[in-house]
Amino acid sequence: MSLELDRRLADVGTRFRIFPQPRFLMKADGSGPLFAEPELVIVSIEPAAMRPGPGDDRMFVVDAIGKLPYNNFFRPPFRGTKRDPIQPDSEGHFDHLDPATREFSAATMYATVRRVLDIWEDYFGRTIHWHFESDFDRLELIPLIEWNNAQSGYGFLEFGFGRSPNGTIDHTRPYCENFDVLAHELGHSIIFAEVGAPASRQDEGIDYGGMHESAGDLVAIVSSLHFHSVVDHLLESTRGNLLTINGLDRVGELSDSREIRVAFNAMRMSDVGDEPHERSLPLTGAIFDTMVEVFQHDLVAKKLITDDLRIRSTNLPGTAQDLDEIQAEFTAAYTGSEDAFKESLLRARDYLGRLLAVTWSAISADFLTYHGILRAILQADREITGGENAQIIRECFAWREIAPVPTSMLLRPHTLASCGFQANDSGSAAASPRDRLLPDPRPNGSATTSAHL
Numbered sequence: 508m509s510l511e512l513d514r515r516l517a518d519v520g521t522r523f524r525i526f527p528q529p530r531f532l533m534k535a536d537g538s539g540p541l542f543a544e545p546e547l548v549i550v551s552i553e554p555a556a557m558r559p560g561p562g563d564d565r566m567f568v569v570d571a572i573g574k575l576p577y578n579n580f581f582r583p584p585f586r587g588t589k590r591d592p593i594q595p596d597s598e599g600h601f602d603h604l605d606p607a608t609r610e611f612s613a614a615t616m617y618a619t620v621r622r623v624l625d626i627w628e629d630y631f632g633r634t635i636h637w638h639f640e641s642d643f644d645r646l647e648l649i650p651l652i653e654w655n656n657a658q659s660g661y662g663f664l665e666f667g668f669g670r671s672p673n674g675t676i677d678h679t680r681p682y683c684e685n686f687d688v689l690a691h692e693l694g695h696s697i698i699f700a701e702v703g704a705p706a707s708r709q710d711e712g713i714d715y716g717g718m719h720e721s722a723g724d725l726v727a728i729v730s731s732l733h734f735h736s737v738v739d740h741l742l743e744s745t746r747g748n749l750l751t752i753n754g755l756d757r758v759g760e761l762s763d764s765r766e767i768r769v770a771f772n773a774m775r776m777s778d779v780g781d782e783p784h785e786r787s788l789p790l791t792g793a794i795f796d797t798m799v800e801v802f803q804h805d806l807v808a809k810k811l812i813t814d815d816l817r818i819r820s821t822n823l824p825g826t827a828q829d830l831d832e833i834q835a836e837f838t839a840a841y842t843g844s845e846d847a848f849k850e851s852l853l854r855a856r857d858y859l860g861r862l863l864a865v866t867w868s869a870i871s872a873d874f875l876t877y878h879g880i881l882r883a884i885l886q887a888d889r890e891i892t893g894g895e896n897a898q899i900i901r902e903c904f905a906w907r908e909i910a911p912v913p914t915s916m917l918l919r920p921h922t923l924a925s926c927g928f929q930a931n932d933s934g935s936a937a938a939s940p941r942d943r944l945l946p947d948p949r950p951n952g953s954a955t956t957s958a959h960l
């Protein structure tokens with residue numbers, strides 16, 4: 508979401524507080540939680556338009572009592588007993604809730620999902636209509652059920668708690684307060700709404716499954732880069748040296764965040780199998796790398812780093828010496844230019860959000876391949892920038908080994924013979940009607956070259 512829109516919403520929207528990352532992420536020195544205080548967020552709905560829950564015209568919280576998880580026979584809407592809806596303060600806002608209360612957790616679930624939807628509807632430039640709109644108009648949000656799991660399904664998100672090492676419910680880890688988990692699940696809903704699902708039973712959907720998980724992670728990563736505390740922490744730890752392939756050790760305490768670990772992965776296609784989470788990694792890496800490269804090109808354009816440093820940080824020779832030297836140069840460049848680095852990163856974030864929205868609007872779920880996604884991304888970049896970042900995209904995807912599969916018909920050469928341009932050995936020319944329309948290119952009418960067209 509652009510900074511301008513974010514500022515505009517601040518004047519008209521409804522205030523909530525949410526934790527940017529789970530409270531169980533600790534500082535490296537063990538002195539306390541990494542994000543001890545919840546951060547103020549403003550959702551796009553005006554206080555006067557809020558509905559009980561909290562809720563609005565797209566989603567609502569139901570704090571169900573004694574509810575079992577939904578399954579094939581038990582589906583929304585929830586008709587059982589529920590707690591009273593959470594009340595706003597006298598001005599219609601919800602940022603007064605105490606983080607130690609159940610009310611805070613329930614309000615957080617609404618605020619997180621609404622905020623992520625606001626961000627992505629801005630990138631799409633339009634309403635994202637739910638994939639379950641033929642049955643329900645609103646998404647049902649159920650926080651805090653007694654379950655050591657969470658699930659997103661047709662018309663609902665219902666969240667329990669994390670699991671202790673022996674498998675029991677860990678009440679200190681409510682999933683509904685975990686921004687990354689909620690944003691990831693909403694990412695799946697966005698893909699169902701915008702890309703759909705494969706129609707044919709012959710379609711194994713292997714790359715489709717990887718794309719789904721990748722989209723969940725990318726929605727979470729891009730959304731979490733809307734928290735000033737997360738962006739500041741990321742830049743402070745790395746000094747803007749965001750190269751992902753060996754960058755995880757530079758992100759400090761944030762490396763305990765699942766989404767950061769996913770963004771900073773070094774997997775290529777030859778490292779992964781068909782399991783969707785595993786298969787998602789090279790695609791997520793290629794797309795996140797694209798954002799980092801766009802960020803670094805912007806730093807060069809603003810003369811904050813040299814092009815030489817950008818190239819060296821991209822094409823690492825791989826020795827520790829060089830890495831230290833590169834980091835020292837980034838630290839020198841970052842110091843005193845913190846605001847300019849942040850502005851470049853937020854611009855790159857918004858480019859990536861828009862790039863993904865245009866791409867997801869264009870691709871079909873049927874027989875989807877990563878190579879097809881790459882081509883849709885190149886097309887999206889042409890629409891957004893006139894193709895400025897085409898080479899960056901090609902290189903990031905090439906490093907991850909995302910290319911046409913060896914059996915792809917895209918790789919099949921067409922010879923003159925297969926195109927019907929060549930006479931057979933007996934000299935009876937013009938096997939196809941097209942031959943009769945074209946002059947014979949052979950000097951003496953007998954050459955048998957099979958040039959690849």
Ligand SMILES: [Zn+2]
Nearest residue numbers: 691695720723
């Ligand atoms: Zn997922």
